[in-house]
Amino acid sequence: MDKKISGDTVKWGILGVGDVCEVKSAPAMQKIPHSTVTAVMRRNGEKAKDYAIRHGINTWYDDADALINDPNVNAIYIATPPNAHCELTLKAAQAGKPIYVEKPMARTTAECEKMIAACQKAKVPLYVAYYRRRLPNFEKLKSLLDEGSIGDLRMVRITLHKTIDPDIVANITSNMPVNWRTDPEVAGGGYFFDLAAHQLDYLDYVLGPIKTVVGHAANQAGLYQAADIISSSFVFESGVQGSGTWCFTVDSVSEKDELVFIGSKGQLRLSFFGAPELHIEKSDRSAETLTFELPHHIQQPLIQTVVDDILGKGNCPSTGKSAVRTNWVMEEMTRNYYLK
Numbered sequence: 257m258d259k260k261i262s263g264d265t266v267k268w269g270i271l272g273v274g275d276v277c278e279v280k281s282a283p284a285m286q287k288i289p290h291s292t293v294t295a296v297m298r299r300n301g302e303k304a305k306d307y308a309i310r311h312g313i314n315t316w317y318d319d320a321d322a323l324i325n326d327p328n329v330n331a332i333y334i335a336t337p338p339n340a341h342c343e344l345t346l347k348a349a350q351a352g353k354p355i356y357v358e359k360p361m362a363r364t365t366a367e368c369e370k371m372i373a374a375c376q377k378a379k380v381p382l383y384v385a386y387y388r389r390r391l392p393n394f395e396k397l398k399s400l401l402d403e404g405s406i407g408d409l410r411m412v413r414i415t416l417h418k419t420i421d422p423d424i425v426a427n428i429t430s431n432m433p434v435n436w437r438t439d440p441e442v443a444g445g446g447y448f449f450d451l452a453a454h455q456l457d458y459l460d461y462v463l464g465p466i467k468t469v470v471g472h473a474a475n476q477a478g479l480y481q482a483a484d485i486i487s488s489s490f491v492f493e494s495g496v497q498g499s500g501t502w503c504f505t506v507d508s509v510s511e512k513d514e515l516v517f518i519g520s521k522g523q524l525r526l527s528f529f530g531a532p533e534l535h536i537e538k539s540d541r542s543a544e545t546l547t548f549e550l551p552h553h554i555q556q557p558l559i560q561t562v563v564d565d566i567l568g569k570g571n572c573p574s575t576g577k578s579a580v581r582t583n584w585v586m587e588e589m590t591r592n593y594y595l596k
Contacts, residue, residue: 259568260354260381261330266563267294269329269353271320271344272336273307274298276358281335281385283311284556291563297323320344324351331566334358338449339442342367349378354566356383356559360453361579363444365587368580375576382576383562386457389573390557393532393548397517398462400524406538407521412463414455414500416528417512418447420479438480444583445590446482447504448473452589455515455528457582459498461573465581467493471589477505488589500589 268285270277273296285293293313298304301318308316317323324332324347332348334341334357341362348355355375361384362368375382388394401409436442437450460466471488475481485503492498517524522538532548551557564570587595 260566263330264290264567266291266354266566267328267330268292268333269295269297269323269326269331270333270335271297271323272334272340273304274335277307277335279553281553281555281559282333284551284553284559285333286311287553288556288560288563290567291559294328295323295326321347324348324353329353331356337436337442338363338444342371345371345382346374349374349380349382352378352380354381354383356385356562358385359457359579360444360449360586361576361583363440363442363449365580365584368576368583372576372580381565381572383565383572384574384576384579385555385558386454386461386574386579386582387555387558388454388458389461390561391532391548391550391554393526393534393546393550394458396546396548397524397526397534400534400536401462401517405522405536406517406519406524409463409494409496409517409519411496411518412459412498413514413516413518414452414459414498414502414528415512415514416451416455416500416502417506417510418504419508419511420477420505438482440482440594443482445586445594446480446484448483448486448502448590449586451529452486452500452502452586453582455500456585457574457579458528459492460578460581460585463492463494463496465493466490466498466585469585469588471591473590473593475593479505483590483593486589490585490589 285291295315296308297317304316331354334344341357345355438446469490473483473486475484477484484505487501490498513527513529515528525535532550534546536544561572565572
């Protein structure tokens with residue numbers, strides 16, 4: 257397997273060192289062998305400098321082009337909101353540097369396809385931060401499905417119902433600035449695109465691509481521009497059927513976060529964003545709950561595969577080619593609302 261860079265160390269330059277870079281991702285890049293963060297960038301130079309000082313990084317920028325073209329940087333991590341993903345990926349590809357981009361991959365399928373084409377032309381790899389593909393609870397779930405622990409898989413059901421929480425989704429009637437995740441021009445499709453992207457990517461990982469999708473999206477509460485309720489049914493290429501409901505304006509008594517795989521001999525159930533537990537339920541034995549310990553830097557297991565792939569020592573399971581499928585599914589689910 258060929259290396260994607262010269263040398264034996266991945267020297268990251270990070271575009272957009274915001275909240276996700278404090279614990280979830282960037283610190284892991286400092287801890288993984290043969291990986292380091294060389295430079296960081298944020299449009300607010302003082303915030304970029306502050307991040308660099310606190311995390312022991314020598315170089316900081318307030319200009320994306322300067323970081324991308326820094327000769328001491330040989331790989332780019334794009335940690336900005338989705339509206340900048342496509343433009344920055346095209347620039348990093350032109351500079352000939354491998355790219356790790358936050359999820360969702362971009363705002364639209366068309367942007368994703370432009371990113372893939374640019375990276376193919378430049379012959380640089382493109383990875384996407386769907387990190388649940390390498391977390392222990394989700395890996396165990398995949399292994400149970402692969403070994404047929406619940407017989408033949410019949411269907412999968414997603415339920416995600418959340419309250420209007422000011423520290424997550426700002427109310428336009430409040431004095432708080434509107435959360436960028438609820439602005440379609442920035443995020444692509446609101447809080448649904450931010451959260452459902454993880455769920456649908458994971459289903460693609462364990463069950464393969466979805467081939468047909470029917471969806472209905474609406475804005476019922478009128479608190480922001482993005483859709484706040486989505487329902488969908490879908491069918492995988494394997495023939496397994498799926499359904500999902502997402503609503504971000506329910507009362508607290510209706511909150512629910514559940515992913516259920518239903519088979520001919522039982523079911524597997526877990527909270528997708530909650531406690532790392534996996535429930536195994538079968539009629540011929542007592543229910544079992546498996547508990548897992550998650551890494552402190554939640555993206556570290558996936559970033560390890562990115563580093564290994566760049567250095568020619570392994571393969572990363574989350575690439576632009578897999579991530580574009582999730583964007584397409586979300587687009588189909590919300591087509592009646594955004595693509596009228």
